[in-house]
Amino acid sequence: MSFIRTPRRWVPIAALFLFIVALNHIDPNSRVHYTNWTTAKLEPLSPTDVARVAALKSLVAVPDDPVEFANDRDKGLAWRDVYTAYNAAKLRELAVCNAHGDCHPNANKVILFMSTWCIQATFENFIGGEGIWCKGMIGSLERQGYTVLYTNDEGSEHFVKKLYQQIPDLIKIVVNDDGFEGPRNLDHRPFYQKTPTRPDGIPLWKVFTFRYFGSVHPSKVGDRWSISAEPQWREQDTPWFENYTYIGYDIPKITGGTPSSQRPYRVWVYGKRSVYFDSSEANTAMWPMEWFERARKELVQDYPGFEFIGSIKVENVENSKDQYYIDNYVNKGMKEVPCPEGIRNLGTLLPKAEFERELSQVRVMLGIGNPMTSPSPYFALANGVSFINPHKRGPDKNRQDDYREWGRVQHSTLRTLSEPYVYNVEAEGDYSLFIGAIRRALDNPIDPYVSEYHEIEGLDERVREWMETDWEAEAQRILDLRKQGIETQNTREAAVFEM
Structure with missing residues (x-):
């Protein structure tokens, strides 16, 4: 059965096609900017409509090197303009492959990087430690066919939430800098979060904190919602152990040089x-x-x-x-x-x-x-x-x-x-x-x-496990026990959260 005819998948694909409507009103020589697509009317695209599919594919413009997008910074564009253009191209690409039925099996599993380090690594070729880690993670994600998007709250606190609301079922993980729901930014970013009065917000079980150094960031959900560049050197069941999620990066062995x-x-x-x-x-x-x-x-x-x-x-x-x-x-x-x-x-x-x-x-x-x-x-x-x-x-x-x-x-x-x-x-x-x-x-x-x-095979395996783990079920288990007065996590910010 083709993707387009599967009823339960209709909503995600319809949301993606809203990007195509916006293209009809954009100067082809300009960058794509964020707009409100929620009121757009979209005519379904048949996978058999070869001419329209070909036309749409011609609009997809994702460069091999995302740093090309950063060149527009010289023209006075803000970061949001840069990664918005990139996101639009990626999502057009995703919409077209879904319509045509030739997506990679992992393409509809989207990860959203809110980390400034990763935005700089991708679009500005930042190669500090955090940048090297970002490049390793993102390289593995793209190598395995996952869709990677970028955003933060620079310029508009609503951009993050609205981007999420377009394709909430497709976004599996959100990676954020320290403080998404921690003490430093608790009064600044609560509007992102899903709550009983904000049911369209981002559920915290999808949010992982970017922690370059091997440690757990305070989280309302649990310890494993911190990701790190460094492996755990402390033994489990000791006072030193911190149960974060290790992702890491790959390093090629240099051969053929001077011994x-x-x-x-x-x-x-x-x-x-x-x-x-x-x-x-x-x-x-x-x-x-x-x-x-x-x-x-x-x-x-x-x-x-x-x-x-x-x-x-x-x-x-x-x-x-x-x-x-x-x-x-x-x-x-x-x-x-x-x-x-x-x-x-x-x-x-x-x-x-x-x-x-x-x-x-x-x-x-x-x-x-x-x-x-x-x-x-x-x-x-x-x-x-x-x-x-x-x-x-x-x-x-x-x-x-x-x-x-x-x-x-x-x-x-x-x-x-x-x-x-x-x-x-x-x-x-x-x-x-x-x-x-x-x-x-x-x-x-x-x-x-x-x-x-640091072997590439190990990195790919860890990234794959991260993306494929049922974090919703794990968070639900933690929450159920927490409501019974049983705390299984070491995070000092543990609290009841909205699923």
Whole structure:
């Protein structure tokens, strides 16, 4: 039986066809803008009407690279104009394939990204940690045929809700930045949510919070409604365990390059900003600045041509209002937080291709405390570059052999990986631990390594499970128990919600 003749599917397809009506009133040289389609009259399209189907398909304009849409930002268009045009094209495409009966089996399962990180990653090619995670998730979704749309409340708080109301049965998941229903935005966004007096709102069991770092965001529904880029390193049934939904991203293993054992004696210092080397409490640098030049002078004696290199943005603090920088830099006649001596700085942050090229010619990546839990150490390992992961002691000084007891760790997840891939080094002022880890890493080159968490097959499986899980049933189970006084979730915001 064809899609168009199935009565229970008529409403979603009719809603999609409302986009086609809007096209009749749009200048073909202009972008598609959001309009009110709810009052439009739509004549059913027969899948056998080949000419009309062909005409509609000619209107579908989804570029291979969504970044093309962002070029319109130069013309003064707001973000909402950009992703609205993209959404309109995707939904026209979806309407046409449904009418023609040739949709991918997963096409009518729609995911709506409200996350600013993911909008920037898709339309502006943002490649920070959050952007890399977004690209990984979205790549997997599209690889498996799911329909991906974008929106947030920039410019119009009604846009999100109205977009949802067009195709509520098709939208399976909404991904939002922290605060969709949390304390920071509780008074700002309640109009999105389904309530007894707002039955056409978005049910909270469809809303997942974007949490790059592995942790649970306060949720009225439950713990698994937080998604994370990082796998769970804490054991279940321990005080440290947080039951979020791990999605992650894929990392390709780099093969065919220069083997690590044949590369120069070169250590990449991973600190993107010069302020990260400052030892103030705000920046929590793990190593004193003067250690780099001291270590360079020692290591070059045993490792010919040894050098520290990095891609570090030197921060100007001349106009800083932070009293720390005023006292320690500005009042001493210094306009910038300098890069430590002993590091050959390649300048401000390198483009991705240049960073990867430099990474292929080093043996070791040295963490300094910040940035935390970045994808870069994973990419280093995939390039055959070992990682030195500094950490502080935890409160129990007698249990520092247990990584669960450590204090601040630069890359929290990689605390579980051991030498020769990751050197977890205590950073409490002992220079011998610092220099010793560098020596061991230089002496023990590694082959490219990608963990099972970052294999593309595993990512696709996790994304598929996320999209196919019956979250409504799971939320109903949690709610039923909650109403009986039985709480099964750890979230501190647990509450009764509308299904």
